[in-house]
Amino acid sequence: MITSDRMAVVDRNAAALGVPQKQLMESSGHAVAREVRSLVDPGANVTVVAGRGNNGGDAFVAVRFLDDYDVSVRLLGRPESISTDIARENWDALGSAEYDAESVGDSRDFDLGDPDLVVDAMLGTGVTGALREPEATAARAINDADCPVLAVDVPSGFDADTGEAAGVAVDADHVVTFHDAKPGLGDLDARVTVADIGIPEAAETFVGPGDLLRLRRDSTSHKGDHGEVLVVGGGPYTGAPALAAQAALRGGADLARVACPQSVARELQGYSENLIVRPFAGDHLAPDAVEHLLELAREHDTVVLGPGLGAADDSLDAVRAFLTDYEGRAVVDADALSVVPEVETDADLLCTPHQGELRKMGGPEASDWRERADLVREFARELGHVLLVKGAYDVISDGDRVRVGRTGNPGMTVGGTGDVLAGVTGALAATQPSLDAAAIGAYVNGRAGDLVAEESGYGMVATDLLDRVPEAMWGER
Ligand SMILES: NC(=O)C1=CN([C@@H]2O[C@H](COP(=O)(O)OP(=O)(O)OC[C@H]3O[C@@H](n4cnc5c(N)ncnc54)[C@H](O)[C@@H]3O)[C@@H](O)[C@H]2O)[C@H](O)CC1
Numbered sequence: 001m002i003t004s005d006r007m008a009v010v011d012r013n014a015a016a017l018g019v020p021q022k023q024l025m026e027s028s029g030h031a032v033a034r035e036v037r038s039l040v041d042p043g044a045n046v047t048v049v050a051g052r053g054n055n056g057g058d059a060f061v062a063v064r065f066l067d068d069y070d071v072s073v074r075l076l077g078r079p080e081s082i083s084t085d086i087a088r089e090n091w092d093a094l095g096s097a098e099y100d101a102e103s104v105g106d107s108r109d110f111d112l113g114d115p116d117l118v119v120d121a122m123l124g125t126g127v128t129g130a131l132r133e134p135e136a137t138a139a140r141a142i143n144d145a146d147c148p149v150l151a152v153d154v155p156s157g158f159d160a161d162t163g164e165a166a167g168v169a170v171d172a173d174h175v176v177t178f179h180d181a182k183p184g185l186g187d188l189d190a191r192v193t194v195a196d197i198g199i200p201e202a203a204e205t206f207v208g209p210g211d212l213l214r215l216r217r218d219s220t221s222h223k224g225d226h227g228e229v230l231v232v233g234g235g236p237y238t239g240a241p242a243l244a245a246q247a248a249l250r251g252g253a254d255l256a257r258v259a260c261p262q263s264v265a266r267e268l269q270g271y272s273e274n275l276i277v278r279p280f281a282g283d284h285l286a287p288d289a290v291e292h293l294l295e296l297a298r299e300h301d302t303v304v305l306g307p308g309l310g311a312a313d314d315s316l317d318a319v320r321a322f323l324t325d326y327e328g329r330a331v332v333d334a335d336a337l338s339v340v341p342e343v344e345t346d347a348d349l350l351c352t353p354h355q356g357e358l359r360k361m362g363g364p365e366a367s368d369w370r371e372r373a374d375l376v377r378e379f380a381r382e383l384g385h386v387l388l389v390k391g392a393y394d395v396i397s398d399g400d401r402v403r404v405g406r407t408g409n410p411g412m413t414v415g416g417t418g419d420v421l422a423g424v425t426g427a428l429a430a431t432q433p434s435l436d437a438a439a440i441g442a443y444v445n446g447r448a449g450d451l452v453a454e455e456s457g458y459g460m461v462a463t464d465l466l467d468r469v470p471e472a473m474w475g476e477r
Pocket residue numbers: 007008011021024025028051052053054055056057058082083084122123124125126127128129130131132133135152153154178
């Protein structure tokens with residue numbers, strides 16, 4: 001089952017893998033033609049009712065595969081208003097090859113004729129709200145016709161994500177849907193065929209530029225809409241929490257605060273004027289700071305727990321106490337990770353171990369990423385949390401789905417790149433579901449590293465990544 005948002009992600013990822021949408025449209029059209037053949041014999045009279053989006057484009061392609069049928073095409077609306085290049089190219093191809101294809105500008109001029117089969121290609125997954133004219137009139141005419149109806153991808157008028165109609169909708173007898181079933185289709189009184197249109201599995205598995213489509217910035221955004229992140233870390237190390245907090249800001253958070261020991265606070269301010277520090281007493285985290293941390297954490301959307309914390313016994317006791325009572329969302333990194341398997345918590349955790357840290361958590365080992373993907377999924381299910389296991393191929397799982405990030409390069413083995421990843425992921429987790437936050441975080445962090453390497457080769461330092469995070473996130477759409 002796939003939602004239309006996720007379909008758009010996969011579609012864009014396929015294009016980045018070298019399988020452009022026009023090629024998918026060709027496969028979709030071919031699948032529509034095959035379905036027509038299974039329903040009526042050659043020579044039959046087929047009317048194609050097409051809209052101005054890619055759903056219509058699929059049907060334009062299908063016409064070329066049905067030369068032995070008596071096909072006529074009605075495009076609803078003016079050809080100039082066809083909304084995509086690939087649909088327009090396929091419409092133009094019908095014209096230049098002199099197929100029977102005409103446009104209908106006004107619903108009063110719509111005439112379905114007396115076909116043996118109607119192909120409904122008015123609207124697919126791009127539809128918003130109730131059908132407008134002339135689509136609504138055409139839908140009524142299709143429903144009144146005394147012949148079977150084959151819907152392309154989804155019956156026009158249905159919201160592909162719910163299967164509900166906001167107004168009049170096409171009552172289809174058959175649906176040929178692409179790549180995967182759409183959520184509402186199973187409830188319809190129609191026979192549904194899922195057609196493979198040649199989208200590589202890698203477009204689903206590997207995080208790609210399509211996943212960035214999930215990131216949006218509304219022009220009406222307010223301060224706070226994009227999240228406030230609390231980094232809890234520092235003690236033996238100062239740089240790590242500073243990097244994570246700056247990465248959270250570069251990753252789009254509106255605010256990043258660092259809760260750290262007093263001894264670290266003074267130094268931290270020297271790293272960046274953008275950092276807001278909330279110190280607690282002492283030179284490392286200890287259980288007596290936990291109450292204060294919990295209060296602070298509740299004022300933030302997400303917590304990044306662990307950067308530079310160290311592994312002192314009382315620091316780990318404090319992490320344990322914190323996680324036991326915390327109920328929000330947290331990215332857990334570095335030494336804090338070792339506590340996760342033994343702690344009972346209602347928190348929604350996104351753990352970012354490298355393979356050594358995963359082993360310390362009792363997690364699996366595998367050198368082959370495919371094998372690791374299966375094992376990480378099982379371990380994430382056991383833990384009940386999202387895992388982002390860092391490596392040349394980052395493996396991300398919520399115990400059910402698995403995503404793999406393969407951006408990044410050997411220059412990124414330098415210290416601090418993990419802190420940047422934790423911060424970026426913390427920011428993303430404020431606006432995205434955990435699995436997507438982890439997948440996009442891994443992709444963006446690796447891509448930032450690739451941008452640094454493209455410009456200056458290896459020898460990068462973690463702060464180089466910070467500057468490239470916005471470009472990695474927003475530059476490639
Ligand atoms: N991988 C894929 O997903 C593929 C999908 N294919 C086909 O493409 C459609 C989705 O195409 P899209 O262009 O995004 O949208 P539609 O064709 O569904 O509709 C857009 C079109 O309709 C207008 N519109 C929107 N809402 C309404 C309304 N309520 N009333 C009237 N008109 C409306 C809008 O303005 C646009 O003009 C998918 O379903 C598949 O069939 C690809 O071909 C293959 C890959």
